[in-house]
Amino acid sequence: MHVAFVHRRGFGQFAALAAQLAQAGNEVSLITETIDQKIPSVRVVRHRAESGPRADPHMARHMGTPDHHARIGHRVAETLDAMARQGLVPDVVVGHIGWGSMMFLKDVLPRVPALGYCEFFYRSEGADIGFSPDDQPDLETRKRLRLRNIAQLLSLEAIEAGISPTHWQRSLYPADARGRISVCHEGIDTARFRPDPSTTVTLSDGRVLSAGRSPIVTFVARDLEPYRGFPQVLEAAAKVVRQRPDALFVFVGGDGISYGVPPPGGGAWKDHLLKTLDIPRENILFPGAVPHSVLRQLFQISAAHIYLTYPFVLSWSMLEAMACGALVIGSDTAPVREVIRSGRNGLLVPFFDTDALAEAILGALKSPERHFGMRAAARRTVERRFRLMDCLDRQQYLLEKLTGKLLRRNAEMNL
Numbered sequence: 187m188h189v190a191f192v193h194r195r196g197f198g199q200f201a202a203l204a205a206q207l208a209q210a211g212n213e214v215s216l217i218t219e220t221i222d223q224k225i226p227s228v229r230v231v232r233h234r235a236e237s238g239p240r241a242d243p244h245m246a247r248h249m250g251t252p253d254h255h256a257r258i259g260h261r262v263a264e265t266l267d268a269m270a271r272q273g274l275v276p277d278v279v280v281g282h283i284g285w286g287s288m289m290f291l292k293d294v295l296p297r298v299p300a301l302g303y304c305e306f307f308y309r310s311e312g313a314d315i316g317f318s319p320d321d322q323p324d325l326e327t328r329k330r331l332r333l334r335n336i337a338q339l340l341s342l343e344a345i346e347a348g349i350s351p352t353h354w355q356r357s358l359y360p361a362d363a364r365g366r367i368s369v370c371h372e373g374i375d376t377a378r379f380r381p382d383p384s385t386t387v388t389l390s391d392g393r394v395l396s397a398g399r400s401p402i403v404t405f406v407a408r409d410l411e412p413y414r415g416f417p418q419v420l421e422a423a424a425k426v427v428r429q430r431p432d433a434l435f436v437f438v439g440g441d442g443i444s445y446g447v448p449p450p451g452g453g454a455w456k457d458h459l460l461k462t463l464d465i466p467r468e469n470i471l472f473p474g475a476v477p478h479s480v481l482r483q484l485f486q487i488s489a490a491h492i493y494l495t496y497p498f499v500l501s502w503s504m505l506e507a508m509a510c511g512a513l514v515i516g517s518d519t520a521p522v523r524e525v526i527r528s529g530r531n532g533l534l535v536p537f538f539d540t541d542a543l544a545e546a547i548l549g550a551l552k553s554p555e556r557h558f559g560m561r562a563a564a565r566r567t568v569e570r571r572f573r574l575m576d577c578l579d580r581q582q583y584l585l586e587k588l589t590g591k592l593l594r595r596n597a598e599m600n601l
Contacts, residue, residue, distance in 0.1 A: 247326075277589050386483070397487040417459055422543040423435045489513070531567045
């Protein structure tokens with residue numbers, strides 16, 4: 187079977203599935219702007235990247251993003267059309283619907299079924315917008331968010347089925363579309379992400395960390411910013427080290443803005459917050475972005491892993507930490523509470539309550555043996571619900587159901 191993936195930033199969420207399909211002998215193509223990794227035997231077709239949203243005085247308000255998405259959709263359509271004229275018509279297209287890439291799919295390939303990745307449907311209430319007390323959406327924000335969904339709404343008409351990684355993320359989509367959207371996570375490699383408290387971590391500056399020394403509290407985000415609770419975790423860290431001066435907080439992430447807005451005056455949230463917090467610098471470590479292998483080792487030696495988030499997309503890092511047997515202290519927000527049952531396989535605290543977060547961290551450091559059962563339960567949760575091979579089997583079943591054809595399959599895959 188020929189499966190074509192469409193994603194702006196390389197393989198993204200489709201990496202494991204693409205590798206599995208190619209390894210089994212299926213024909214696999216990727217249509218993309220940029221490439222994030224190489225997968226053997228996968229055809230990569232790059233289209234020209236479109237510049238970001240334009241400020242055009244002749245354009246209706248808030249139409250910059252929909253215009254950007256439409257331009258991306260045109261590029262993908264041109265690419266698929268060129269492939270079709272060369273005889274490279276796929277049996278099925280799998281694509282992320284969030285950036286417009288799938289908008290014109292049926293205009294190019296009207297008889298090719300499509301599976302859309304439905305990650306996040308924007309809303310002015312009930313999700314990330316308006317979650318913070320100081321972020322109440324005005325009329326312009328509501329209109330902007332509605333227009334931002336244009337590409338997804340058009341793409342939903344162009345796909346036969348969709349997948350969302352969590353039930354909550356699926357619930358954000360219009361009611362008449364949810365019946366076609368299955369809940370299926372991309373999967374976590376539990377053979378790679380597994381407990382190993384005896385490991386050591388060597389950082390780029392030569393510093394060596396291990397579980398047998400100072401208790402290590404970990405926090406991971408693409409960028410250290412409010413959407414993932416960085417201000418709350420840093421404030422809680424300042425409270426914790428007053429009682430546990432031996433604790434070391436490791437904040438993994440960049441200084442950019444992935445979501446939300448920069449701090450007052452610009453710059454990095456880290457620099458902005460450290461000016462106002464009294465926290466000894468020897469108790470905090472900022473290694474920046476680290477290789478995935480180092481991230482795994484940090485999870486394995488973590489005395490407590492903190493994962494806070496606005497109601498937004500669920501990060502792979504939380505599930506990877508759980509697979510490594512880390513004690514996750516998460517925010518009592520969607521979709522975290524869909525995975526963690528507080529007191530059973532982790533702990534949940536209110537997002538903005540830094541006192542409750544500090545107390546949870548102190549409890550984890552004071553009596554680690556009390557949390558051994560939760561750590562084991564966390565790994566069982568990932569093995570039962572998010573094991574990579576099980577997720578890949580579900581995804582492949584959806585492809586076979588859509589096409590009425592059988593894929594070539596391997597019993598297991600080598601990543």
